[in-house]
Amino acid sequence: MNLNPKFVSLLSAFLFFVTMSQAQEKKETTTFDLKRQLEYCALQASKTLEVIPDNGSSPRSIPTGSKEWKFVDYKDWTSGFWPGELWYLYEATGDKKWEKEADKFSRFLTPLSVSKAADHDLGFQVFNSFGNGYRLTKNAAYKEIILKTADTLATLFNPKVGTILSWPHNKYGGHNTIIDNMMNLELLFWASKNGGSKKLYEIALKHAETTMNNHFRPDYTSYHVLVYDYETGKKIKGITAQGYSDGSMWARGQAWAIYGFTMVYRETKDRKFLDFAHKLARVYLDQLTTEDLIPYWDFNAPGIPNEPRDASAAAIVSSALIELSSYTKEAILKKEYLSKAKKMIVSLSDQYQSHDFNSAFLLHSTGHKPAGSEIDCSINYADYYYLEALLRLQKLKK
Template sequence: MTIFRSLFLTAILLFIFCIGNAQVNTSKAIAYCAVQADKTLKSIPVNGINIPRNIAQGKKKWNYIGYKDWCSGFWPGILWYAYEGTQEQKFKTAADKFSRELTPLSMMKAFDHDLGFQIFNSFGNGYRLTKNPGYKKIILAAADTLATLFNPKVGTILSWPRPVPNMEWPQHNTIIDNMINLEMLFWASKNGGSKRLYDIAVSHAKTTMKNHFRPDYTSYHAVVYDKQTGKKIKAVTHQGYADNSMWARGQSWAIYGYTVCYRETKDPVFLDFAEKVTDVYLKDLPADLVPYWDFNDPAIPNAPRDASAAGVVASALLELSTLSRNKTKAKTYRKKAEQMLTSLSSAQYQSREKNSAFLLHSTGHKPNGSEIDASIIYADYYYIEALLRLKKLQNGVSIYSTSLSTN
């Protein structure tokens, strides 16, 4: 063995040891996020398109989107989390402003399934922290709008009510991302909305559970159904490496979504499934627990990472660790989440002085050549959410509390 190879292996082992034993300083990491969010606030254009979405690799400036973009809810959600973490009024004021820009989404015909990402991440967090009745009204209206995309013959919500390549339009398509939007339906059904919203969410989750997963519990990206009979036509993974590969962010949506389903229903079927889709994800992670964009990309270890998937999973695991009935699994999930956040909070993944995002190294749609190894707004959203959840657990507080401490 050469000296170089020996030193390299020693460095890898040391890194694994450090990640395995380090505990992320949540107060420091949350404060870092607040500093970065403030930098972004100060750089946002006064007029026109003004919602941050991504920063390309090696660049410093955000690319901005309008309220109809599926990512529009993450920035106001981040501001609400920054307010929760710091209690600084400037974040509350900005969170309210950017949330209100999304109001028209609750008043128009649904043009895709992403209303949960858009409205519940913004107004949902706002209502959680302020109990503003105006926010509640908008959430309930958006939930009713999302429900119009439900097809009872299929049992799921239509993701894209328009022609999309490879989706056999006008047949019924459903993507795994849609699991995240169910939380808004569950919430609405328990806060003044129709019980039908709860039933739609359960139907969607169970139908997806039946048709969206391979025997090893890895997820396809999209399933196409016959809109009249509900019969499954095909399953594809067009944002992953191949139809039979495990696209990291798609699997993260499944982990997060089924954890929420168990929380809201207490149906053990959902807990069992959440643990199964989690365990297959955890099995083949790299040493720092931040996945490659697709677990089956043959270019690994030279393939891009996806910090966004790590953030989603870290947040989900913290919740799952409080719900699991298996003490060994619960302990493992908590430990893995902390290790993921330790990696994400390192110089390797934090943006720091490179730009005003929180994180580097996320991958949006690699087959389409977009947002590769970039800073992406939803990575930042789930990162700060996970940090707040971990801080609460460290302080002996429920992750559902609006306070970071018992004081």
């Protein structure tokens, strides 16, 4: 068979490109020193411990150009990430120092389990802290706090709508649910399987189903906020409060969705949630144009490439993709998830670490750009999911 020389040339060039890309990918991931990254996180956390005031507060964020943490009390929605990081460091090292500190900072959050629910963030606050603590120590006191908190979170469920109310202090004129709320369902699933009411499972399942049906545009990109009628449960409107516009893909919102529905599949084993997680991941990866795979804060922000990045979204997605890959049977797709998750982690480690700039793990996260809040700075939830991704990668290698 005679082949067109031009075709042969193009084919050769393509195969050379593929070979070189695979070689570069292999080099990036095989030379990546995972142990060194975990040691770096431990060093940075040790520096942070030295500056935390002894008043029950925890570190939340560091503005660009500063070395000083902004500290918050236990009521802040991010209060569970710092003790969660400490528990992960205990898991990574086995050093009792981290267990002691993790226990101390977790216990500051105890009042959340017996107070009226202020918002939906109890999963972030209590399951990241006491949940990780119980997983690692089986401390019965932690379990009691987790179960009480799950019951508290369940009080925000509106059966007419089918979701948990996110912000009781609402300004949108209806029952509001934000995509972040998907992350808090893990608390309810866990509690239902570990001594709590079976109704907690039903609430979490219903919330996931309602969110899947209403919270996404036809292309599977997520709104930030969905507003429902309190009485009829009818969908009123979708809003993207922390993104660029109501029609844009806010990076962290899509990240919460990918992670959240992957977790819901783990807890329910219902294939529809796995299929949906694949669709959410697909649109994120297909629209991710940055060479280092760290997204801009919003995929549709008008000033790209001069827009802030969001390392927190990359950390969340990298961790989620590692888990999603474990449920993926298609070999090519599984390989894509793992290779891109690893590249995200390598990029975060090589280009986004804080080092001497401050004592956080990562730079260049964006919190709420439309409000002018925490833009291009270090934020504790970026550090938490980065450390989680490192640990998940370590378990993969083992």
